[in-house]
Amino acid sequence: MLNEKQIKHLTLPRRKALIRHADERKQAERQLKDSEESFRVLAETVPQQVWVTRSDGMHDYMNQRWRDYTGLTLEHLQSDRWAHLQFIHPDDRAESQALWQHALDRGTLYEHEERLRNGQNGEYRWFLTRAMPMRDEGGQVVKWFGTCTDIEDQKRTEEALRLSQERIRALINSSIIGITSVEMEGEVLADANEAFLRMTGYTREQVQSGTLSRRNIVPREQAPLFERSIRELKESGQHTAFETELVCQDGSRLPVLVGGVIFQEQPRQMVAFMLDNSARKELEQRKDDFISMASHELKTPLTAVKLQVQLVRKRLEKHSQHEAVTALTRVEGPVNQLERLITELLDVSRMQAGKLEYRREPVDLNELLREVTAPIRHLHPGRTILISGSVQASVIGDRDRLGQVFTNLISNAIKYSPNAEAVEIDLARSKDAVMVHVRDHGLGIPREQIERVFERFYRVTDLGQQAIPGLGMGLYIAAEIVKHHGGTITVDSAVGKGSTFTVILPLLRAALSS
CATH class of the missing domain: 3.30.450.20 (PAS domain)
Known part of the structure; x- marks a missing residue:
């Protein structure tokens, strides 16, 4: 650096060159300062943790985001270039150290996914750590510019995708x-x-x-x-x-x-x-075969018992043995119930085998419902069965089987409404069909079980209904008979408010044309 006395003895061109050089140096210093300030602004603005080390790996700078996450200051790290390892997950630490040392020795890019501990709460999160060497004109590494990018969400997504792919692979x-x-x-x-x-x-x-x-x-x-x-x-x-x-x-x-x-x-x-599904189908077939065989085997002796009871009752009535007649009458009820259950089992077996026979004849539903309800009223004198509406048209089908449908629906309505007095039956018709609604005001069916009530052997399960007898065949049989007649059967129900079963059957003209 020349002093003022020396500068005065310089020639004018030399003096101008010296002044120009000084201006250029000041400008370069201003540019460097501006560049460093721009770098700091950028480093403090980006969402990554940013840090700079010297060529030997000693930390020279870290942004506020890095300091906030780790809780360390620059002074903490300048005493030991490996001080940052304490924030790396123990399972990732050895590999991270080896890769960083390799990058320092070779001057190559450093890149590693690692878990870093939050100095505030001790929790680990995944980061992608990268460091790029910065070289001088001679190609020597003078600094390392590094970033740590939070990839926790990405890693969780990748893990979820990996687990999903494993499940799919296991399924396939x-x-x-x-x-x-x-x-x-x-x-x-x-x-x-x-x-x-x-x-x-x-x-x-x-x-x-x-x-x-x-x-x-x-x-x-x-x-x-x-x-x-x-x-x-x-x-x-x-x-x-x-x-x-x-x-x-x-x-x-x-x-x-x-x-x-x-x-x-x-x-x-x-x-x-x-x-x-073959194993289950085979099991179902064995069960159906057993039910069919057992029903046939039971029906013959039961028929003999029923005939003998009726014969003895008639003889006792002839001789005015009233107490004995009353006793035998009590026996006939359970015998008839058992006969009905066996008949239903046989019907189910025939339906499964496609062997249930149907007649085709005109059926007056008004007359049929009167016939069906008469014996039910006799068996349940304390119940009221109300029939409203009528249809001046006939359906085509099997009279006995359709009677079985409405007998099952009315009997179910009485059975599942123990505290209600009335069962309501409504008849109505449209252009091509007749609708029969059987409504009770009883226990009702839970919504999640409504779709299953027409399944074979399915019974509505509820603590309040455990004592109600039955095998779960009546609604299945009714649905199959209605389906065979080209009709539909549905149910609308709510727990505690009762149920309404609706049977829709095509009228005679519509049935014949189908």
């Missing part, structure tokens, strides 16, 4: 559930898991060749079930699981329970899930 590899991917256009099987191939006997080559479609593996009579489920999928994205059969490679049929979901991407695909 399951030896129990058959899975197929079906292209909606043409309904061709695009893929299938090993369980499906094993269940049906088809080969992966057949699937990959594109020769298998729904038409190949679904029995013709079962097609409407699949078409209905596909419509439900297209409309709402889901459908109710249903029981059906699949045609196997050898031509045999496999009972399955089917469910599916639809994907909206192009080409649209449906993923179907199939559970082998």
Whole structure:
């Protein structure tokens, strides 16, 4: 640095050059200061933790976000370049230290996912730590510029995705559930898991060749079930699981329970899930065979007992043995009840086998309901059965079977309304159908059980109804008979307010034209 005396002895050009150099140096210093200030503003603004170290790894700077998270100051770290390791999770610490030392030795990029402890609450969060070497004109590392980016949410998402993929993989590899991917256009099987191939006997080559479609593996009579489920999928994205059969490679049929979901991407695909239902079907068949056999075996001796009771009662009546007649009359009630239960069991067995016989004849519902209610009124003298409305038209069907439907509904209404006096029956008609409503003011049915009341052997479960007898066959039989007549049966109910069963049957003209 020249003093003033020396500067005075310089030539004018030299003096100007010296002044220009001094100005340039001041400008460079201002630019450096401005650059450092810009860096600090940027470092304090970004959402990452930002830090700078010297070439040996000793910390030179860290932003406020870093200090707030760790609770440390720059002075804490300048005494030991490894002081920051105390904030790294013990399971990540050794790898982090090794990678950082390798970057310092080689001057290469440092990048590592690690868990850092919050100095305030002691909790660990995942961060992506990166450090870039900054070099001088000679290529020597002079500083390291580093950031720590919070990736906790990303890691949680990745973990959730990993678990989801593991579950999906476990499902696909399951030896129990058959899975197929079906292209909606043409309904061709695009893929299938090993369980499906094993269940049906088809080969992966057949699937990959594109020769298998729904038409190949679904029995013709079962097609409407699949078409209905596909419509439900297209409309709402889901459908109710249903029981059906699949045609196997050898031509045999496999009972399955089917469910599916639809994907909206192009080409649209449906993923179907199939559970082998053959074991349960076989068990049901054995149960049906046993019920049918037991019912037949019981019916013969019971008929003999009933006839003998009636014969003895008539003889006693002839000889005016009134006390004995009364006693036998009490026996006839349970015998008739047992006979009805056995008849219902036989009906269920025949329905399952498709062997229940029906006659087709015009049936006057007004007259039928009067006939049905008469014996019920006699058995329950304390109950009132009200019939309102009438229809001046007939339905076509089996008179005895339809009588069985209304007997079951009225008997159920009385049984499940022990504290109510009246059962109401309303008749009405539309252009093509007749509606019969059977209403009680009794216990009612829980909403979640309404859809199951027509299932075979299903009984509504409730603490207040445990003492009510029955086998859960009446409503099933009624529903099957109504269905066979081309009608529908539904129920509207609320707990504590009673139930209304509605039977809709086509009128004679509509039934004949269908």
